[in-house]
Amino acid sequence: MRNKIAGNWFLHFTMLIANILIFIPILWVIMNSFKNSKDILTRPFYVPRELEWSNYLRAWTEVGLGSGFINSVIITIITVCLIVLFSAMAAYTLSHKNFLLKKTVYVLFITGLMLPTFLAMTPLFLLVNDLGLLNNHVGLIFVYVAFSLSFTIFMLTAFFSQIPKTLEEAAVIDGCGPFRLFFSIMFPLAKPGLVTAAIFNIVGIWNEYVIALILISSDNMKTLPVKLANLMMIQQYRTDWGALYAGIVLSFVPIIIFYIFFQRKLIEGSTAGAIKE
Template sequence: MKRTFGERLVRSGIRLPLILWSLAVLYPIFWMFLGSFKSNAEIYANPWGIPEQFNFSNFVTAWTEYNLDTSIFNSFVVTALGAVLCLVLAVPTAYALERIRFKGSQMLFTLYISAMMIPMVLGWIPLFFLLAQFNMLDSIIGLSVVYAMSQLPFTIFVLTSFMGTIPKSLEESASVDGMSPYGILWKIVTPLTMSGIITVTIMNAIQFWNEYFMALIFLQSSENYTLALAIDFISNEAQYTNAWGVLFASLVFAILPVIILYSIFQRRITKGMTEGAIKG
């Protein structure tokens, strides 16, 4: 009985901080959802209470008057293009670094990994002038390219771990049967690393969807604003117009897709990261 009680005590001691941390994280989100259904008067009168009547006018105002539909579309395009471009570049690069041994391959891999340690903020000013020279400043395409390059080292690092778990005998058998290296990559290696590909794609997509600073620097026209920039504009307006309900509604638009996406693929992400940690 003492051992059982001790085990329960240890488990409770571990779970209690996690429960408190979960409440601390979830309560502001829950408060934000409630505030999105309140009028400005009700937010000031009862900021912490449940709304007397769930009103969707804040969502309509954010969608129509603040052109949130355009910003959501821009964020979706930037996220999709950035994730796909990063994947197209990372898959063959990871395969070459993992399977093809050439002079300087290990140094090149170390260079990619060391790039993860460099703060992205150091490259913002050079990237600004580089995009300006290529006429890609204030462009959704240009921002997508920057996003893809920013996550390329991390994606390569994860995918090389997954590809290292694939037996080389499968590739050797396919090569003996006459399959080209490109066929081996796309028909054998890629399907077997699909778990890792899905994992990094989801993580990159969440990163691109929430990104703010690079979008602020490289985008200038309001019609090209991503959702993060639109929310920042609404936040500045709310200080003078008291449009706090509209601000909460726009935050719901931003956070809801991420919550849904992570909830659907949570197990796959955890499984993918666990599988990728076992190499060799």
């Protein structure tokens, strides 16, 4: 009994230390986002004397992070909706339907997980350029969807396989067509898995940098990670560190807020497809 209590205390202490180590850098960045450049360099670990809200205004307008933020929001929302929809269709088919070369198709989807992003950069650039989608949000969205399908299908197949086929058979007997069967019955039943897949994809696409850097060249169409990287390079020639830290806060605060609201759904979705009854 004592060993169990000691083990629980050790686990809680370890988790506390881990949370502190994660929270301190975040708090430090937020504090510096409210300082002027002089205080950031001379008093980096002190509470700001005055809150410099102008840092966020400059980061949003003068530096151009506002347009990057809006671009990232639009691209992320559209891309995640398409990924979840297409992946759910494919996962439902792979888990509930029998057809020729079913296992081969599934293996081909999973093979996409083994493709390194950097390996595909040159042919990807040439393909998007030939399609006339270079420097275009539509082209960027298509590429994000294509790269994310393998992982999402792999994840959602486990969730759809837990839905009893008897429900599908009962719906067909009641007169449900294929589309109504999927969107009215199967799609809602897989909600925990869909939310989990959406959260993982939102985090990945929101923070994606390399593909957006290669495919988008117009400044007003760049995403927030690309804009933020450009701002960091500009800091070599100017000293607006307050705007830089404000931009970093703008990049991670939406994800933190989103995760706080949906963390319960993420935990439910992470375990929903883990046990087969």
